[in-house]
Amino acid sequence: MSRIKILRQEVANRIAAGEVVERPASVLKELVDNAVDAGATRIAVTVEGAGVSLIQVADNGCGMDADDALQCLEQHATSKISEFEDLEKLLTCGFRGEAIPSIASVSRFTIITRPHDALEGSKVVVDGGTVREVSGCGCPPGTTMSVRQLFYNVPARRKFLRSPETEEGHIVEQLHLLALSRQDIHFTLSLDGRQALNLPPGDDLRQRAAELYGRDTVKDMLPVAWSEEGIAVSGLISRPGVHRSTRKEQRNFVNRRPVDSLVLSGALRDAYDTLVPKGRFPPALIFVSLAPERVDFNVHPAKREIRFREAPAVQRVVLAALQQALRGIAGAAILQPPSFLLPQSADSARPKLSFAPVSPPAQLAQPATLAQPATLAQPAKAAEIGPISQIRPIFPQPANQPQASPAPVLAPKTPTTPATPTTPSHGLSRLRLLGPVRDRYVAAVGEGGLVLISLQAARERILFERLLNSAKMRQVTQQPLLIPITLEVPSADSALLKRAGETLASLGFDISPFGGNTWLLAAVPACYPQENLLAIFRNLVDDLRDNPDSSSRRGVLDQPLAAAAARAAARAHQPLDDASLRLLLQELDRCELPYAAPDGRPVLVHLSDSELARRFGR
Amino acid sequence: MKFVIEQSVFSQGLGRVQGVVSSRPAIPVVGHFLVVAQGQHVVITATDMEQSITIRLPARVEVEGQGTIPAKKLTQIVRSLPNNDITVSFDDAQKCSIACGKSRSRLQGLAAESFPLERGELAGRDLTFRSGQFRRMLDKISYACAASDERAVLNGLLLSILDGTFTAAATDGRRLALMETAVDGGAGLDGETILPSKAVSELCKMLPEDGEVRMILGAARAIFSTGECTLRTKLLEGAYPNFRLVVPSGFTRQIMIPRQELEQAISRVAIILESNNPSIKFQIESGLVNVVSADNADDCCETVSASYEGDPTTIAFNPNYLLEALKRLECNAITLRFNDKVSPTGIFGDEGFLYVIMPMRS
Numbered sequence: 017m018s019r020i021k022i023l024r025q026e027v028a029n030r031i032a033a034g035e036v037v038e039r040p041a042s043v044l045k046e047l048v049d050n051a052v053d054a055g056a057t058r059i060a061v062t063v064e065g066a067g068v069s070l071i072q073v074a075d076n077g078c079g080m081d082a083d084d085a086l087q088c089l090e091q092h093a094t095s096k097i098s099e100f101e102d103l104e105k106l107l108t109c110g111f112r113g114e115a116i117p118s119i120a121s122v123s124r125f126t127i128i129t130r131p132h133d134a135l136e137g138s139k140v141v142v143d144g145g146t147v148r149e150v151s152g153c154g155c156p157p158g159t160t161m162s163v164r165q166l167f168y169n170v171p172a173r174r175k176f177l178r179s180p181e182t183e184e185g186h187i188v189e190q191l192h193l194l195a196l197s198r199q200d201i202h203f204t205l206s207l208d209g210r211q212a213l214n215l216p217p218g219d220d221l222r223q224r225a226a227e228l229y230g231r232d233t234v235k236d237m238l239p240v241a242w243s244e245e246g247i248a249v250s251g252l253i254s255r256p257g258v259h260r261s262t263r264k265e266q267r268n269f270v271n272r273r274p275v276d277s278l279v280l281s282g283a284l285r286d287a288y289d290t291l292v293p294k295g296r297f298p299p300a301l302i303f304v305s306l307a308p309e310r311v312d313f314n315v316h317p318a319k320r321e322i323r324f325r326e327a328p329a330v331q332r333v334v335l336a337a338l339q340q341a342l343r344g345i346a347g348a349a350i351l352q353p354p355s356f357l358l359p360q361s362a363d364s365a366r367p368k369l370s371f372a373p374v375s376p377p378a379q380l381a382q383p384a385t386l387a388q389p390a391t392l393a394q395p396a397k398a399a400e401i402g403p404i405s406q407i408r409p410i411f412p413q414p415a416n417q418p419q420a421s422p423a424p425v426l427a428p429k430t431p432t433t434p435a436t437p438t439t440p441s442h443g444l445s446r447l448r449l450l451g452p453v454r455d456r457y458v459a460a461v462g463e464g465g466l467v468l469i470s471l472q473a474a475r476e477r478i479l480f481e482r483l484l485n486s487a488k489m490r491q492v493t494q495q496p497l498l499i500p501i502t503l504e505v506p507s508a509d510s511a512l513l514k515r516a517g518e519t520l521a522s523l524g525f526d527i528s529p530f531g532g533n534t535w536l537l538a539a540v541p542a543c544y545p546q547e548n549l550l551a552i553f554r555n556l557v558d559d560l561r562d563n564p565d566s567s568s569r570r571g572v573l574d575q576p577l578a579a580a581a582a583r584a585a586a587r588a589h590q591p592l593d594d595a596s597l598r599l600l601l602q603e604l605d606r607c608e609l610p611y612a613a614p615d616g617r618p619v620l621v622h623l624s625d626s627e628l629a630r631r632f633g634r
Numbered sequence: 635m636k637f638v639i640e641q642s643v644f645s646q647g648l649g650r651v652q653g654v655v656s657s658r659p660a661i662p663v664v665g666h667f668l669v670v671a672q673g674q675h676v677v678i679t680a681t682d683m684e685q686s687i688t689i690r691l692p693a694r695v696e697v698e699g700q701g702t703i704p705a706k707k708l709t710q711i712v713r714s715l716p717n718n719d720i721t722v723s724f725d726d727a728q729k730c731s732i733a734c735g736k737s738r739s740r741l742q743g744l745a746a747e748s749f750p751l752e753r754g755e756l757a758g759r760d761l762t763f764r765s766g767q768f769r770r771m772l773d774k775i776s777y778a779c780a781a782s783d784e785r786a787v788l789n790g791l792l793l794s795i796l797d798g799t800f801t802a803a804a805t806d807g808r809r810l811a812l813m814e815t816a817v818d819g820g821a822g823l824d825g826e827t828i829l830p831s832k833a834v835s836e837l838c839k840m841l842p843e844d845g846e847v848r849m850i851l852g853a854a855r856a857i858f859s860t861g862e863c864t865l866r867t868k869l870l871e872g873a874y875p876n877f878r879l880v881v882p883s884g885f886t887r888q889i890m891i892p893r894q895e896l897e898q899a900i901s902r903v904a905i906i907l908e909s910n911n912p913s914i915k916f917q918i919e920s921g922l923v924n925v926v927s928a929d930n931a932d933d934c935c936e937t938v939s940a941s942y943e944g945d946p947t948t949i950a951f952n953p954n955y956l957l958e959a960l961k962r963l964e965c966n967a968i969t970l971r972f973n974d975k976v977s978p979t980g981i982f983g984d985e986g987f988l989y990v991i992m993p994m995r996s
Binding site: 550 | 780781782783784806807808809810875880911912913950952991992995996
């Protein structure tokens with residue numbers, strides 16, 4: 017007898033369940049995905065006992081007849097694709113036909129379903145993968161799937177479940193993701209009989225995010241809207257200065273599917289480089305949509321992992337989108353947070369800016385940034401799941417703009433690294449200066465309230481951008497010193513200088529050994545402060561010692577060293593008279609990203625009128 | 635003590651000494667003037683413990699004596715009074731009353747004995763200059779002092795005498811400005827003195843166009859006196875960089891350019907420069923120099939006729955460094971002497987003047 021056998025279906029299902037059904041939250045995801053694919057506009061989720069006792073997902077989607085209800089319990093049975101090529105053009109959440117049989121094999125599973133045009137519904141009861149009952153029943157149109165006693169027949173799995181609180185947390189987070197990805201669907205969640213979420217449908221991301229994470233969190237977030245090379249990016253990202261200790265609040269979606277993608281988190285990291293401190297993560301909701309054939313979801317059964325066909329292009333476009341959002345209106349949003357009106361359209365979602373340029377940056381005004389790739393809006397192959405073809409674009413369309421044309425719409429191509437010399441004003445130069453505060457800060461008044469500026473951080477940012485800009489544009493002009501400065505350093509620091517020397521030279525510094533541990537500073541970049549160079553030189557050596565990263569070329573090009581040089585100079589004494597402070601504001605205003613020092617610490621603190629009023633109890 | 639003084643005399647006199655008074659005095663009495671009425675004069679002294687200025691003003695003294703008056707308040711009050719006689723008197727409680735016409739102010743003074751007055755003679759090298767000449771000397775170079783450098787001596791101005799040549803020099807490590815003139819007096823005068831820059835600016839205010847200034851340069855202190863004013867100052871200690879090493883021993887090329895035209899050309903082309911690229915270029919050709927600036931997409935060029943014989947060449951400078959020197963000179967034309975575009979360049983103009991600057995490299 018052959019020793020190699022084909023496994024029984026039940027065994028195969030349980031093995032598959034190991035991958036698909038990791039924990040109750042993954043059951044929820046699979047069931048909700050099915051409901052979404054069925055074209056539901058309302059999905060009610062009921063969870064009891066942290067998902068171990070019951071997970072029930074009731075939708076008003078297309079429903080199934082009795083045959084389909086039985087058929088869907090078979091391995092690899094799906095309505096979503098039929099040919100291999102269909103995988104290339106996926107528009108549905110699911111496609112593998114694995115989830116239902118897997119879940120059914122490790123739980124007591126019930127399907128109650130009725131197509132809209134049928135008079136009677138059907139009920140299928142499955143216990144651990146064995147069909148116990150198939151009967152007719154009365155029920156509303158749509159499908160209700162109930163999963164009871166999850167893992168009752170897999171004790172090992174059950175043992176590995178975390179505490180009920182943890183599992184419930186996962187369920188809620190999972191539903192958050194699903195709700196964010198489909199704002200057009202009405203979601204409700206009931207936890208142990210208590211209604212935990214009720215999310216009416218809408219087309220505005222800000223509104224849904226506010227319902228999930230609170231208005232205060234969301235109101236200061238910046239809208240992202242960008243499209244290039246057929247890749248549309250939208251979402252909400254936190255303003256500079258807001259950051260968390262983990263990546264948990266960075267949620268990425270590709271074609272409305274919550275995903276973990278190094279490509280996207282990498283773009284996010286690069287966009288916030290120098291805007292948040294090292295090891296901190298800005299909260300963000302990023303939605304990427306692109307033609308289905310350009311991305312592969314079929315990497316892992318849980319579909320959290322994805323592969324982009326052109327990962328570098330995606331990363332570049334997403335980075336450009338985020339940079340644009342941060343650069344264009346970030347600062348104005350800091351200085352004047354938008355009043356939180358639940359906006360109806362993308363136009364009103366844009367923060368009301370008091371001292372930002374009256375017209376938003378040109379790219380943002382382009383409706384094309386919101387355009388969907390046509391293929392998503394017109395799913396041809398998905399016709400069998402009727403309602404899906406009516407799915408509206410995920411992204412809010414400005415009310416006054418024509419709908420995206422059927423042909424693939426590409427936004428006007430913009431340079432991905434817009435190192436334009438003329439950056440728009442951030443409104444900082446229009447602040448009314450009050451004066452220095454304790455020689456370390458500057459107080460100023462804007463239309464929206466009081467602004468406090470850290471002198472050190474502001475100078476760091478200004479110098480940092482100056483140094484990098486002139487290095488980037490290959491316009492490094494050096495001012496040699498008439499009397500070079502000598503500095504004797506400990507031998508350990510000598511090694512640091514040796515390592516940093518080449519990069520410092522590319523920035524315009526001329527630092528050379530002068531015998532023993534003495535170093536000679538013979539020239540500095542023209543854009544660098546010229547006063548107090550001995551103190552600055554000493555600060556620079558201290559900085560290299562205190563931040564070993566500076567010379568390890570972690571960052572892009574010469575960034576870390578430019579940051580070190582900027583820090584060194586910013587620490588040296590500088591005048592605080594009105595004229596110099598006003599100049600400082602003007603220079604800060606010219607910066608591309610004037611909101612954080614290169615190490616991510618904030619430059620500005622804004623006390624809005626409303627906050628002042630609140631504090632004074634007015 | 636009681637004296638009567640003309641408002642304009644009093645106001646001008648206070649204006650010349652009050653610059654010394656610190657806005658945040660270390661001890662209260664340093665924020666006061668010491669006023670001594672004696673014979674036909676009142677003598678007013680202001681100090682910040684480092685420098686002190688004494689001025690002697692003609693007045694009708696009715697009761698001799700001395701007292702202190704809060705400096706800033708007195709200066710402002712006197713400045714605002716009408717041009718009439720002002721009567722200043724002290725009562726026993728050191729309260730000073732300033733009366734002029736119908737106006738009367740009373741300011742609380744402090745014990746005159748507590749005022750840190752530097753008295754006595756100073757031993758040192760003794761020289762006399764024409765006051766106006768010395769002031770112009772300082773004025774043409776003092777901007778080149780460093781403002782707050784860690785190398786404290788650079789924050790001062792050097793007065794050096796060597797072999798009958800008196801040199802005043804200032805450098806912040808990036809450029810050097812010096813003025814030279816001949817002095818009589820032999821080897822006994824040789825030596826170096828570093829004046830703090832605050833003393834230099836007070837000197838410039840104090841020195842009149844006419845008359846002479848006598849200076850006594852001691853080891854740690856110096857005294858400058860004109861007829862009515864005396865400045866006493868502490869000196870900066872330390873070794874001043876050997877500025878003579880910075881001046882190249884010779885130059886191979888030279889160009890002579892009208893000073894005012896050049897100054898105007900530089901200030902015009904520098905308008906477009908942003909602070910991250912403060913550099914202008916001299917494109918030197920036979921008979922002319924093009925002063926050129928470029929910043930991102932903007933550029934400016936202005937041609938100034940000049941006398942130059944030699945190969946065309948280009949040399950870049952920080953316009954601010956040039957302007958600071960040019961606008962203080964008096965000559966009609968300056969001479970730029972240089973060897974190449976990377977080594978120190980000299981600017982010559984007024985008699986005895988030399989400015990050394992490093993060209994920029996790009």
